[in-house]
């Protein structure tokens with residue numbers, strides 16, 4: 001069966017499942033609010049979402065019942081975003097990488113070496129002047145972005161070939177997220193881009209379909225990629241945020257008071273996730289070194305940066321949605337050199 005038919009069938013099945021769950025749970029007459037993501041229950045994103053759930057249920061528990069669906073229980077991020085768009089679920093977390101296929105404005109945060117440091121990245125993501133326009137630009141498509149979550153820095157890791165320079169990527173099949181910008185980035189670096197959903201990566205690594213992947217350090221531990229990949233190279237090519245996506249009708253149908261509670265819960269989610277992030281990454285590194293035998297490699301990042309910088313010019317030239325934000329990010333960067 002062709003891939004798109006399979007996808008439609010999958011989304012239909014999930015919608016049916018959700019309708020069934022709703023009919024079972026409607027007995028208590030609370031509105032079930034479904035929140036889906038693709039991380040495990042020990043990941044900072046889930047920890048942040050538990051705070052989101054608690055805050056809303058503490059304040060509006062007689063009316064709303066928040067249900068969290070971690071670990072791709074409701075499908076891949078692509079599926080989750082579609083379900084949120086249609087209102088089959090209410091919220092999901094999606095990587096900015098794949099959001100560019102829903103709206104090209106998101107290409108901005110997929111550019112490699114966009115931010116000069118984690119401080120610069122956080123300052124930009126927390127600046128309403130930079131993110132608000134983009135976060136609200138998709139309401140006609142049925143959803144909006146309500147906050148961002150930290151997803152650290154993305155680096156290459158491989159089963160058995162240490163990456164020290166871009167030349168080492170030549171001939172290697174590297175999993176990237178399903179985003180044209182990421183595919184082009186790999187092309188410029190000389191590796192062979194293999195796009196696939198996050199949940200498929202472990203098996204693909206294990207069975208040798210791919211030689212490596214790229215992600216933050218959490219993927220080594222919480223997704224078990226460090227069981228298979230023994231070299232993790234700090235080329236620091238991207239800081240791609242995760243985005244919390246909400247069904248726009250759901251938000252618009254809240255009363256003003258309810259909306260304030262949801263907004264406050266969103267702020268709490270963002271803060272709790274970011275607070276949990278650094279410690280979780282440190283633990284992941286420790287686990288990767290001591291339990292999984294992963295070697296962490298410092299590399300000359302400028303060698304990688306040189307190769308991919310043409311992507312900034314290319315993207316700016318082909319996408320008029322991102323020029324303004326790009327300039328603001330660069331301007332802010334001057335403060336964080």
Ligand code: GCU
Nearest residue numbers: 038094095151177198215242
């Ligand atoms: C990170 C990110 C996820 C994303 C994943 C991926 O883990 O937080 O949102 O799905 O990378 O590479 O697909």
